[in-house]
Amino acid sequence: MNTIISSYRTINHCLAFGAMFMVLVLSSCEEVINTDLSKADPVIVIDGSVSDQSEVHTVKVSKTIAFDQPNAFNGVTGAKVTVYSSTSQTYSFTASGDGIYKSQRFRGLSGVNYILEVITGGKTYKASSIMPTAVKPDSITFKKLAFFGNSRVYPAIYYRDPARIQNQYRYIVKVNGVLTAEQVSEDRFSDGNATSDLLTFDGDGIQTGDKVDVEIQCIDRNVFKYYFAISQISGNGGPPVAPSNPNSNLDNGALGIFSANTRSAYTVTLK
Incomplete structure (x- = not known):
């Protein structure tokens, strides 16, 4: 996504x-x-x-x-x-x-x-x-995935999702200061559980010595739907869907989004 x-x-x-x-x-x-x-x-x-x-x-x-x-x-x-x-x-x-x-x-x-x-x-x-309640990560580490004989390393966020509360998350990833990925997730299948989100993106993944900045946002449901629609339009996580305007929480025909969100930032380096 x-x-x-x-x-x-x-x-x-x-x-x-x-x-x-x-x-x-x-x-x-x-x-x-x-x-x-x-x-x-x-x-x-x-x-x-x-x-x-x-x-x-x-x-x-x-x-x-x-x-x-x-x-x-x-x-x-x-x-x-x-x-x-x-x-x-x-x-x-x-x-x-x-x-x-x-x-x-x-x-x-x-x-x-x-x-x-x-x-x-x-x-x-x-x-x-x-504005939702902030959910802090337990840790941010790196995970290696294999693709057709090649392996790539991506950052992974580990956290415990609060029980009986609908939670949505947005991640912004920069590698060596360059915006690399934006990703959203929800707790539909992980409510109240210890879980992790793997932050994947195009390219060669994380290399030794790379500095990775991860911004974690807790967002409301309408903001999640907006960013999820953008990911679907661009084809992330599957084939692209027919182009259309993502649902905005703005009225009177305006496009875009307004978000009241928690925000925390972390920096990790692959050694």
């Missing part, structure tokens, strides 16, 4: 890929329908998060670009970005670059519902996310 494809790139071309898929299906009929993918109206894309760390939090606001244009971040300026909490806190975000909005330093709390509000172009977009 890991994915190296970026969320922004997937969102930015989802509409175009979906349109292309429909053209291919319809072309099997007698009538051929031509679609100009470059004329699709731009759609607002919002990507933001609040964590349980005392830090500056970021929300990115952009618009999709035409299918025939170079893939780039098409930032939206002049937006009003605010996060409200169910504990009656209000956090205003200020512009920090093209389409980037940052908060003052604060720490999110588990069990609190956070509501993102973005006002731009005369429209208001909202999303909400409840």
Whole structure:
């Protein structure tokens, strides 16, 4: 279920890929329908998060670009970005670059519902996310797998899943400072058990001396569904599915995701 494809790139071309898929299906009929993918109206894309760390939090606001244009971040300026909490806190975000909005330093709390509000172009977009309780790993080690006579080494996360609570996890892996994989998992078959998640990715795996940074996030159910859909579209963990927009928790037609998540980071080196 890991994915190296970026969320922004997937969102930015989802509409175009979906349109292309429909053209291919319809072309099997007698009538051929031509679609100009470059004329699709731009759609607002919002990507933001609040964590349980005392830090500056970021929300990115952009618009999709035409299918025939170079893939780039098409930032939206002049937006009003605010996060409200169910504990009656209000956090205003200020512009920090093209389409980037940052908060003052604060720490999110588990069990609190956070509501993102973005006002731009005369429209208001909202999303909400409840921050889960953090689940800490017991250890992070390396595991060797054999592939057609060749062996590769990958990081593995060992932890005990809390019983009778629906838990979802997201992992972000960097090898020697380079983003290598993003992967999500859930406890459907491991609720309350000691378990492990193996973080696999394309390429040669981990080599001796490589420094591996692993960020572990506990995410809510809607955020999990969003990232899982991206992994399915890109074909990780099986054949790719028909392109479509991953389900967003944002309203009013916006694409993207807002996540209130716990976050912990670890660094391990293969010796």
